[in-house]
Amino acid sequence: MxxxxxxxxxxxxVAASTVSRVISNNPRISEATKKRVRKAMKDLGYHPNIHARSLANKSTQAIGVVLPSSDKALQNPFFPEVLRGISGIAHEQDYSIYISTGITEEEIYEGVKRMVHGNRVDGVVLLYSRVNDRLHDYLIENNFPFVVIGKPYHQIDAITHIDNDNITAAKTITNYLIDLGHERIGFIGGDRDLVVTLDRMQGYHLALEEANLPVKEEYHIHEEFLKSGGQEAVHKLMSLTEPPTGVVIVDDLMAFGVITMLDEFGLKVPDDISIVSFNNIYLSQLTMPPxxxxxxxxxxxxxxxxxxxxEKVKNKLEPAKRIIVPYTIIERNSAVDKK
Amino acid sequence: MxxxxxxxxxxxxVAASTVSRVISNNPRISEATKKRVRKAMKDLGYHPNIHARSLANKSTQAIGVVLPSSDKALQNPFFPEVLRGISGIAHEQDYSIYISTGITEEEIYEGVKRMVHGNRVDGVVLLYSRVNDRLHDYLIENNFPFVVIGKPYHQIDAITHIDNDNITAAKTITNYLIDLGHERIGFIGGDRDLVVTLDRMQGYHLALEEANLPVKEEYHIHEEFLKSGGQEAVHKLMSLTEPPTGVVIVDDLMAFGVITMLDEFGLKVPDDISIVSFNNIYLSQLTMPPxxxxxxxxxxxxxxxxxxxxEKVKNKLEPAKRIIVPYTIIERNSAVDKK
Incomplete structure (x- = not known):
């Protein structure tokens, strides 16, 4: 220091003002001078104060990452894996990462407002999409760069979003159970407020309808995307008089909860009940059954x-995009032919 | 906006300058005026520009979190869990979190320098401790608030650190195997450059020595703290003419790698070989065997x-502390009596 x-x-x-102009990469300074000044900065170990510079060129070189609810989200391996992808690109492009720590929706909203108005980040990635999410409206109104992982519920063409085709994916994985001979197929979903839950449920319905299988209300269970949620869910489902022989579960972590609880009931996966789920977090290959x-x-x-x-940060006029990352069915051992 | x-x-x-003084909490402004100005700020939805304010009062209300190597670290469930703890307190105290994205040691070092000189954070948490880590020296020289999770290799009394008693913990868990009748006990450690590896290895040695069991060089394997590392390690260990009957592994994630690889060799845990490990990440109860x-x-x-x-950020004179978080042995099914 x-x-x-x-x-x-x-x-x-050179003059101090010339150094400032080199820092802000002013085109009026010759390349030779820039080179000399930059060498001097490096030799002396001088780092321009990033805050001071931010005020001038309005770049923070940081992006905000917004979790649905920090405490719960951090318990799901989805988060570190998506952060690994974010971090990889951020690192390449010399951006830092800011993480929201809000727990309630209100706190998350306030946290994002602070990021935006406080000029803390150049843009934000929302890691989820809720039905009627006022964060989307807020960010659009403020013309602040943001992208959504998931599918926006409204204004879908105005918001850059990265999603899977969750409807088709859910239809395909439900068909997988149908092809194995299952006719009583349950569905365990997360928060109904999340668009991903709705899309996966829709795909499940489409598959049942096309196969002329009844869509039974009592086969649907919604809980939080968490292990404890999965455990409660299975209590309800397996106490039906005609319980399902196969279940589509929207999240691997919930599936582990289901497997553990079934085990406590003396029911084994896949021998007594087949299970398929979503996400392929790395530990889904490590459990028994995989x-x-x-x-x-x-x-x-x-x-x-x-x-x-x-891209959006560098060019505010960049058009909104919809990017669909392909999915892959990973066949392991949690689902077998109906006996 | x-x-x-x-x-x-x-x-x-009031005058604009009075508003500025309220924002910087100047004691010369009366409480009544502060109250009136704050109400006006709230009613209008005004957020002081945090960067501008930071330059004045030098607080960023952000803390930096430094990972050993972002890509690898993000693959270990240790990270999201420690971040959940960090985020909980940061949230309570209205701090945001900045995450390092460096991969190599050099990049991590440069990243921390930028956080410090760029006035991006008020202090940093290092999530690991390396032998001869120049980051420690750098932060001390700059009198910049930081804490280490782990045990500093040098200057232990000058650096606030939060650690487990890894020597005693490793001794205890090794004794657990010895008490089950195991005499040929291996050790699979991570990077030897990490102090945690050294401490756990020392505890393992102490237990063997006290029980008059030989410490065999060929029973020690060091690899990265990662699943793929565990898989390589087991290849080496089990091809010995007298392979161990029990193994102490420094990381649960590595243990999963070992179990998977043993399975490929036709060896079952715990029937053919007993395993104990460290961390108790949530998935360690979900695998077979738990x-x-x-x-x-x-x-x-x-x-x-x-x-x-x-505390350190708020008071630069706060003394350095050493805090030892207790450990607990969790007995599940991966280790049994030697046959």
Whole structure:
């Protein structure tokens, strides 16, 4: 510390104002001078104060990452994996990452407002999409660069979003159970307020309807995207008089909860009941049984979102995009032929 | 946007300079005026520009979180869990979180320098401790608030750190295998450059020595703290003529790699070989077999580190502390009596 712009100016033999112009990459300064000043900065270990610079050129070189609810979200392996993708691109492009720490919707909203008005970040990635999310409206009204991982509920053409085709993915994985001979197929979803839950449920319905199988209300269970949620869900489902023989679960972590609870009931997966789920988090291959699941390529969702966001930051006129990351069915051992 | 300090001044019936003084909490402004100005700010939805304010009062209300190597670290469930603890306290105290995205040691070092000189954060939490880590020296030299999760290799009394007693923990878990009748006990460690590896290895040695069991060089394997590392390690270990009957593994995620690889060799845990490990990440209860492991209370490490850091930020004279978070042995099914 202690090195100032004046020290750099002296070392480079130029005026302090010239150093400022080099820092802001002013085109009126010759390349030779820029080179000399930059060498002096490097030799002296001078780092321009990023806050001071931000006020001038309005760039923070940071992007905000907004979680649905920090405490819960951090318990799901989806988060570190999507962050790994975000971090990879951010690192390449010399951006830092700011993380929201809000728990309630209100706190998250206030946190984003602070990021925006406080000039803390150049843009934000929302890691989820809710029905009627006022964050979307807020960011659009303020013309602040943002991208959504998931599908916006409104204004879909105005918002850059990176999603999987969750309807088709859910239809395909439900058909997988149907092809194995299952006719009583349940669905365990997360928060109904999340668009991803709605899309996956719709795909499940489409598959049942096309196969002329009844869509039974009592086969639907909605809980939070968490292990404890899965455990409650299975209590309800398996106490039906005609319980399902196969279940589509919207999240691998919930599926683990279901498997554990079934085990406590003395029911084994896949011998007594088949299970398929979504996300292909890395631990889905480690459990017993390894899960048959839809790989949604979480890392790639993070990569694409960050690339789009940085484009948007660099060019406010960049058009809104819809990017669909392909899914892959990963066949393991949690679902078998209906006996 | 668009709301300025002048609008607030008008609404509150004071001068713009008075609003500035309220924002910087100047003691010369009466409580009544502060109250009136704050109400006007709230009513108008005015957020002082945090960058501008930071230059004045030098607070960023952000803390930096430094990972050992972002891409790899994000693949280990230790990270989101410690971040959950950090985020909990940061949220309470109205701090945001900045995450390093460097991959190599050099990039991480440069990233921290930018955080410090760029006035991006008020302090940093280092999530690891390396032998001869120049980051520690750098932060001390610059008198910049920081805390370490782990044990500093040098200057231990000068650096606030939050650690487990890894030597005793490793000794205890090794004794657990010895008490089950195991005499040939291996050790699979991570990067030897990490102090946590050295401490856990030392505890393992102490247990063997006290039990008069030989410490065999060929029973030690060091690889990265990652699943793929665990897989390589087991190849080497099990091809010995007298392979171990029990293994102490320094990381649950590595243990999963070992179990998977043993399975490919036709060896079952715990019937053919017993395994104990460290961390008690949430998935260690979900795998087959569930892991007997040392719970190091990752969340609590994050909580304590963040509390200490914020104390240090608020008071540069706060003394250095050493906080030892207790460990708990979690007995599950990955280790049994030697046959």
């Amino acid at each position: 202690g090195i100032t712009i004046k020290d750099v100016a002296k070392q480079a033999g 899960l048959t699941t839809v790989d949604i390529h979480i890392y790639e969702l993070g990569v694409q979102a960050t690339k789009c966001l940085i | 668009g709301i300025t300090i002048k609008d607030v001044a008008k609404q509150a019936g 892991l007997t492991t040392v719970d190091i209370h990752i969340y609590e490490l994050g909580v304590q580190a963040t509390k200490c850091l914020i």
